[in-house]
Amino acid sequence: MNKQIASADEAVALIPDGASIMMGGFGLCGIPETLIAALHRRRTRDLTVISNNAGVDDFGIGILLKARQVRKMVSTYVGENKEFERQFLTRELEVELIPQGTFAERIRAGGAGIGGFFTPTGYGTVVAEGKETREIDGVHYVFESPLRADFAFVKAHLGDTHGNLVYRRTARNFNPVMATAARVTIAEVEQLVAPGDIDPDVVVTPGIYVTHVLRGGPYEKRIEKRITAQG
Template sequence: MTVCDSIDTALAGIEDGATILAGGFGIVGIPERLIEGLRDKGVRELTVISNNCGVDDWGLGLLLRNRQIRKMVASYVGENKEFERQLLARDIEVELVPQGTLAERIRAGGAGIPAFYTPAGVGTPLEEGREVRVFDGRPYLLERGLTADFALVKAWRADRLGNLVYRRTARNFNPVMATAGRVTVAEVEEVVDVGGFDPDQVHTPSVYVHRVLAAGEVEKRIERRTVRA
């Protein structure tokens, strides 16, 4: 495991055509600095697996605006109008996956499970071209596990071995994605010495983590701010 001293070092090896798992839910718990680094790196033809594609001016929306993403595997279009526009215009390939199925496909990939059956999507267009089997009188669709060349995740803290602790809602897709990348890069707010946090607090063991980038405090946006009148 390497503690990286720059974004370029953290993203080394990501080239055109790479497949990337990007942690976060909406724009909560996303690896902001790593995504900005991908934008600046200029890599293209990316396949990105993420819950959604950020918003128009933040998160994965930055890569979408630059036309760096060839294909998105996601659960929903969300608040990103440019994503919606490119989807409807067929300017981008999009594989929409039920959210629970997406999480399980990533978990399965990280666990070395090539495929599984789920009732989600039976009787919908998702069934087209898929294997369907009946168990106990109920039909199930075959879904493949998901892995990627790189997993980019966001954690609160890491120690110098690469053990990760997530904070609050950043503990969303990040833990399962960290297991499913051939190279997992964790953006964290703080790197501490080994023993700097209780072992019982560890959410992602270091065996899954290859690189850590200490990004410090970053802007934590929300998609919609709701206040009283």
């Protein structure tokens, strides 16, 4: 089945106001920047964005925050975005902060169809408030529920028109697990090839998890900070 979609603008036209969207990436590495930019142009609003972090003020998810398109962020780290900080402190933005390992496992559980899991992380803290707790072999655990979304935006280095994806090094990060945990997964790739052009042994995300695929770019590939040492 050919899953290629013509453009990012056509892809984001599928997303209604109020949708929940998982967005891959870690910092600014491996983020679906073409899809994010298209969503910004379309001005889709009241979004719940599930992402490890919130980008920076003028790039990535940061442009959605600045345009007031995001109603809620579900994240693990948000320290590089002043606009996020402002909206959070003024209570204009709803925020759910999750320990990073728990965040990853909740998404994995959502994709695997698991009903939840017990973890010791967060026991005795605000993270555990309102959640079931249990003692197992003398260790206290908190029950965490699966995390799913209406849509997932993922970024891959290489993909074919059947939706099979290959990631490049650390740009892999949260992208593969998010691809499994959404009702509709949209993948943007740097290189789009024909079926059969990718060695099956190197495929990370099989096409069965991908609803639409498009060639993204051009890519800026920014980094959050550059620190140089002087000898």
